[in-house]
Amino acid sequence: MADGRADPSFHSPNDPTRHASGSTGAEISVSLKVNGTLHALTLDPRTTVLDLVREHLDLTGTKKGCDQGQCGACTVLIDGRRVNSCLTFAVMYEGAEITTIEGLAITGALHPLQQAFIDHDAFQCGYCTPGQICSAAGLIAEGRAKTAEEIRELMSGNICRCGAYTNIIAAIQQAMARS
Amino acid sequence: MIEFQYSRATDVADALRQIADNPSAKFVAGGTNLIDLMKMDVERPTKVIDITRLPLKQVEDTSDGGLRIGALVRNSDLAYHAPIEQRYPVLASAILAGASQQLRNMATTGGNLLQRTRCHYFYDTSTPCNKRAPGSGCSAIGGHNRMHAILGTSDACIAVHPSDMCVALAMLEAKVHVTGASGDRSIVFADFHRLPGDTPQRDTNFDAGEIITAVELPPKGFARNYSYLKVRDRLSYAFALVSVAVGLELDGDTIKEARFALGGVAHKPWRDPRAEAALHGQPANAATFARAADVLLREARGYEHNTFKIDLARRCLVRALTQAARGTPQSQSSKKIA
Numbered sequence: 001m002a003d004g005r006a007d008p009s010f011h012s013p014n015d016p017t018r019h020a021s022g023s024t025g026a027e028i029s030v031s032l033k034v035n036g037t038l039h040a041l042t043l044d045p046r047t048t049v050l051d052l053v054r055e056h057l058d059l060t061g062t063k064k065g066c067d068q069g070q071c072g073a074c075t076v077l078i079d080g081r082r083v084n085s086c087l088t089f090a091v092m093y094e095g096a097e098i099t100t101i102e103g104l105a106i107t108g109a110l111h112p113l114q115q116a117f118i119d120h121d122a123f124q125c126g127y128c129t130p131g132q133i134c135s136a137a138g139l140i141a142e143g144r145a146k147t148a149e150e151i152r153e154l155m156s157g158n159i160c161r162c163g164a165y166t167n168i169i170a171a172i173q174q175a176m177a178r179s
Numbered sequence: 180m181i182e183f184q185y186s187r188a189t190d191v192a193d194a195l196r197q198i199a200d201n202p203s204a205k206f207v208a209g210g211t212n213l214i215d216l217m218k219m220d221v222e223r224p225t226k227v228i229d230i231t232r233l234p235l236k237q238v239e240d241t242s243d244g245g246l247r248i249g250a251l252v253r254n255s256d257l258a259y260h261a262p263i264e265q266r267y268p269v270l271a272s273a274i275l276a277g278a279s280q281q282l283r284n285m286a287t288t289g290g291n292l293l294q295r296t297r298c299h300y301f302y303d304t305s306t307p308c309n310k311r312a313p314g315s316g317c318s319a320i321g322g323h324n325r326m327h328a329i330l331g332t333s334d335a336c337i338a339v340h341p342s343d344m345c346v347a348l349a350m351l352e353a354k355v356h357v358t359g360a361s362g363d364r365s366i367v368f369a370d371f372h373r374l375p376g377d378t379p380q381r382d383t384n385f386d387a388g389e390i391i392t393a394v395e396l397p398p399k400g401f402a403r404n405y406s407y408l409k410v411r412d413r414l415s416y417a418f419a420l421v422s423v424a425v426g427l428e429l430d431g432d433t434i435k436e437a438r439f440a441l442g443g444v445a446h447k448p449w450r451d452p453r454a455e456a457a458l459h460g461q462p463a464n465a466a467t468f469a470r471a472a473d474v475l476l477r478e479a480r481g482y483e484h485n486t487f488k489i490d491l492a493r494r495c496l497v498r499a500l501t502q503a504a505r506g507t508p509q510s511q512s513s514k515k516i517a
Contacts, residue, residue: 026185046182067218082281084281087285089214089227091185091229135281138281144259149512153415153511154512156415
């Protein structure tokens with residue numbers, strides 16, 4: 001909202017996923033891939049990408065923190081780019097490929113970032129971790145950050161209220177060195 | 180969020196037809212501000228027209244040596260676009276000073292211009308706000324106004340424009356190309372955003388039935404002597420208390436041309452030709468910069484919690500001019516202010 005303060009207690013009373021039915025009479029069909037699986041869906045247009053993965057596809061690894069684009073807990077990759085899934089409507093992504101935390105591990109092996117977060121104890125409560133890891137995957141793909149200072153700046157969209165930042169940076173540096 | 184109809188526009192003409200059909204429709208592209216405001220019930224469009232498929236995603240050279248940026252170019256793509264980095268580094272720097280990489284990956288050039296203020300009271304539908312509900316009063320005057328404006332305010336509104344990118348565009352004297360039912364027009368950047376006056380509900384001189392197609396940069400990019408300095412409550416991912424975009428043209432130590440714009444201090448990116456004129460032909464030193472700051476802030480007015488911004492703006496301007504004159508622009512990753 002106003003100055004970057006997250007208010008995790010706030011949820012819109014009109015969040016469509018909180019009601020049993022969409023009830024708009026104007027639902028929209030959309031086909032998109034999530035973690036490599038094609039889904040053909042009919043959605044209330046108010047459904048955010050975050051609510052799509054959590055409520056419709058039962059992929060609850062992606063977290064709802066502030067639901068206002070201020071905390072980064074909802075970060076996913078859409079067509080390879082990291083975005084806040086809470087601030088975008090799923091119906092806008094016809095034909096897109098979405099990757100969530102559940103889609104990073106390949107055939108049972110942890111993604112190098114997942115392993116690095118474990119190696120460096122880069123979390124405490126873990127709530128921000130899926131967003132941190134998806135964001136870091138986007139960061140590494142962008143190739144813009146080299147130093148710890150640059151990683152810190154380009155990871156600033158992911159808030160960790162436990163304050164695990166030092167270990168998060170170390171984990172990302174480890175994964176970056178091996179990528 | 181209220182229910183709305185969703186549709187996709189196929190081209191600019193289709194987008195204009197669709198918005199003409201429904202006065203309460205809104206275009207969505209990046210959505211990073213619109214969707215936030217819809218969740219808060221501040222924006223209540225009954226139709227949302229998705230314009231992300233329109234062919235407005237190119238950055239092209241213009242015949243006069245400038246650049247034309249399509250309205251749908253994402254903020255991160257623009258900041259890392261090589262001709263922007265090389266010829267207009269102040270713009271790249273300003274973009275990277277704003278939001279987070281996730282948001283910059285979504286937000287578009289046109290949408291950045293049209294984002295609304297982050298005034299707490301504008302967002303809080305339980306409080307009076309002349310911008311959200313004209314005539315209801317301003318809760319920020321006499322309220323929590325630490326983030327608010329010190330220049331160009333009115334008795335109706337003391338909100339600030341939140342953009343960093345627009346501060347650089349104002350300094351660079353960009354032009355905004357728009358298309359509407361009556362054809363194409365271009366708006367010089369200084370005339371795009373408005374001061375609040377007694378109509379704070381109108382942020383811009385852009386009309387509801389129009390669409391931004393491009394932002395054009397003139398040839399002069401101040402690539403040698405520039406800086407974008409942003410001061411905020413934390414090191415990253417926060418709105419400006421004060422920001423300054425500076426471009427200088429020097430002849431030895433003498434200032435041939437000086438331009439600057441400020442963010443975080445007014446309802447629009449703040450340019451002041453008289454303050455800039457105080458620099459022209461003068462030696463590039465601290466005394467000259469301080470005189471320009473005196474002119475800039477001659478009519479500044481603090482409210483209960485933001486009077487500190489007057490001194491802060493003075494220091495930021497002097498520091499940014501010093502950085503630009505030395506050819507040592509502010510880094511957006513190292514936050515040490517040199």
